[in-house]
Amino acid sequence: MSLAAHDRSLNVDSSVIRATPVGLVLFALAMGGFAIGTTEFAAMSLLPYFSAGLGIDEPTAGHVISIYALGVVVGAPLIAVLAARLPRRTLLIGLMGIFALGNGLSALAPSYHWMLAFRFLSGLPHGAYFGVAALVAASLSPPNRRAQSVARVMLGLTIATILGVPAASWMGQVLGWRSGFAIVAGLALLTVLLIALFAPRDRVRKGASPLRELGALKRRQVWLTLATGAIGFGGLFAVYTYLASTLMAVTGTAPATVPVVLAVFGLGLTFGTLFAGWAADRALVPATAGMLLWSAFWLAAYPFAAGNIWAMSLVVFMIGSGGGLGAMLQTRLMDVAEDAQTLAAALNHSAFNTANALGPWLGGMAIAAGYGWTSTGWVGTALALGGLAIWIVAVLDARR
Numbered sequence: 259m260s261l262a263a264h265d266r267s268l269n270v271d272s273s274v275i276r277a278t279p280v281g282l283v284l285f286a287l288a289m290g291g292f293a294i295g296t297t298e299f300a301a302m303s304l305l306p307y308f309s310a311g312l313g314i315d316e317p318t319a320g321h322v323i324s325i326y327a328l329g330v331v332v333g334a335p336l337i338a339v340l341a342a343r344l345p346r347r348t349l350l351i352g353l354m355g356i357f358a359l360g361n362g363l364s365a366l367a368p369s370y371h372w373m374l375a376f377r378f379l380s381g382l383p384h385g386a387y388f389g390v391a392a393l394v395a396a397s398l399s400p401p402n403r404r405a406q407s408v409a410r411v412m413l414g415l416t417i418a419t420i421l422g423v424p425a426a427s428w429m430g431q432v433l434g435w436r437s438g439f440a441i442v443a444g445l446a447l448l449t450v451l452l453i454a455l456f457a458p459r460d461r462v463r464k465g466a467s468p469l470r471e472l473g474a475l476k477r478r479q480v481w482l483t484l485a486t487g488a489i490g491f492g493g494l495f496a497v498y499t500y501l502a503s504t505l506m507a508v509t510g511t512a513p514a515t516v517p518v519v520l521a522v523f524g525l526g527l528t529f530g531t532l533f534a535g536w537a538a539d540r541a542l543v544p545a546t547a548g549m550l551l552w553s554a555f556w557l558a559a560y561p562f563a564a565g566n567i568w569a570m571s572l573v574v575f576m577i578g579s580g581g582g583l584g585a586m587l588q589t590r591l592m593d594v595a596e597d598a599q600t601l602a603a604a605l606n607h608s609a610f611n612t613a614n615a616l617g618p619w620l621g622g623m624a625i626a627a628g629y630g631w632t633s634t635g636w637v638g639t640a641l642a643l644g645g646l647a648i649w650i651v652a653v654l655d656a657r658r
Contacts, residue, residue: 291414296422329381358446389603409535419524490645493638495617526578534582553580560635
């Protein structure tokens with residue numbers, strides 16, 4: 259299928275893009291997701307190496323991870339508002355250029371404080387990129403395939419957990435931690451090239467302005483959808499953050515087995531994202547509720563499966579599949595944001611990173627209170643059900 263301006267708000271010059279397959283555009287956008295996913299997760303596995311290289315202890319090095327997430331939360335709404343009058347293709351190229359610069363500088367960081375600054379810079383484009391990429395993907399797809407196109411963009415991030423993260427971690431161990439960030443900078447530059455080659459040339463949308471984008475913040479449905487993700491997604495992160503420790507301390511697996519189970523999680527995440535796109539295109543509201551219930555069930559099964567590696571691997575796969583919620587909520591935001599699409603889409607990733615902070619924090623509190631490593635499953639269940647409760651409120655509110 260070739261590109262067609264299914265969404266006239268994209269203002270695409272069809273004479274320029276008529277012969278370009280949609281698949282190539284989605285591949286270019288997904289490559290950016292692959293680069294972002296690689297640096298976000300690989301930084302955690304490279305932490306022991308760059309902490310030693312920069313002469314700091316590991317708890318202090320953990321601030322490097324946190325500052326990246328802060329950059330995501332700050333950058334997503336800020337860039338979406340300030341760049342309201344830019345064409346989406348131009349904005350995507352600029353965002354990936356900044357991302358490449360931030361990771362390239364991270365590879366050259368001479369000290370801890372410079373590393374903090376460069377990781378914050380790297381995080382700034384993250385949310386805005388995914389938000390704008392999702393809008394472009396949806397705009398170039400028929401209405402009945404919109405969520406599937408968004409899911410295909412998100413696949414870049416999920417595949418990064420299977421391929422990109424292990425590769426960057428291996429490079430960091432063999433060639434030094436700086437190479438792990440350098441390869442991400444290279445992937446970002448490749449994305450810039452692919453978007454420049456394949457993404458449609460669009461014009462600024464009529465009436466686009468920072469004030470119009472800020473209008474998204476006046477809509478209850480936008481806030482309720484964001485809250486569903488910020489709470490409901492937290493359960494997945496509550497378990498994932500402490501998965502390696504649980505595998506070694508409770509399941510009794512060797513350290514060498516841990517990366518295999520983490521890859522199983524990534525496979526589940528990829529499967530769930532593909533399924534979520536298909537389901538959301540058919541019945542978005544019940545599919546989202548079903549995904550949250552699905553997550554709650556498997557998170558509750560986690561403590562019971564922890565004693566056996568095979569049962570644990572199955573449950574971890576199923577928990578990972580619950581990550582398809584992201585594509586569903588991204589699509590929902592397109593429906594409820596009206597004429598403030600960019601800000602609402604970008605804020606989805608601020609909510610995602612809020613969940614990334616909330617889940618591990620609550621899970622860590624349960625472990626510190628003496629409830630054991632597997633208590634993160636119960637924390638996750640509560641968060642998934644909390645997200646479901648907010649979603650129900652959102653659905654009822656929309657029917658008024």
